[in-house]
Amino acid sequence: MNPDDLARLGRTLKRKRQHLGLSASEVARRAGVTPSTVTRIEAAQFATPQPESLKAIAAVLELPVSDLFTVVDWLPKGELPTFAPYLRSKYRDLPPEAMAKLEQSFGRIAKRYGYESSGPAPGEDEV
Numbered sequence: 001m002n003p004d005d006l007a008r009l010g011r012t013l014k015r016k017r018q019h020l021g022l023s024a025s026e027v028a029r030r031a032g033v034t035p036s037t038v039t040r041i042e043a044a045q046f047a048t049p050q051p052e053s054l055k056a057i058a059a060v061l062e063l064p065v066s067d068l069f070t071v072v073d074w075l076p077k078g079e080l081p082t083f084a085p086y087l088r089s090k091y092r093d094l095p096p097e098a099m100a101k102l103e104q105s106f107g108r109i110a111k112r113y114g115y116e117s118s119g120p121a122p123g124e125d126e127v
Contacts, residue, residue, distance in 0.1 A: 005072045006044035008052075012071055014042040016061045031056035083110075 017027055017038075024042065028035040033053050041049050041057070051074075058065040071100050087099060094102075 001048055001072050001074075003044065004045070009049070009068065009072050010042040010044040012063075012068065013038075016063055017042075018119060020080065022060075027057060030060040033057065038046050049098065 015019070025035045027055065028038045031038070033056060037053055038057065040046050049072075051069075054068050055065050058068050061115075084103050087094075087102055091099070097111070098108040
């Protein structure tokens with residue numbers, strides 16, 4: 001993990017903690033970690049934060065752990081979903097026409113910058 005990833009992770013956690021009005025000590029207590037773990041992660045002082053600590057802190061802060069792992073680049077690119085299935089999973093309550101507009105807009109933007117979609121066709125990823 002590089003220093004930029006560590007700083008981004010720290011900012012993400014601190015911002016969310018402050019938004020929830022929680023002290024670092026309270027987050028630590030709820031997560032079952034030491035207060036110094038929370039403050040050192042927020043200050044980007046851990047070269048490699050423990051995944052279990054991040055999971056526990058994420059749960060307290062109501063953050064998807066996958067978002068944190070993405071922030072620190074721990075999810076290999078091939079394991080990330082393509083945009084369409086991600087949208088359909090994350091925003092499943094959007095009307096179908098809104099989902100279609102988002103997918104089309106993203107497709108145009110991605111193509112403009114040289115990213116071709118290699119994901120499933122609409123409906124292929126639903127169970």
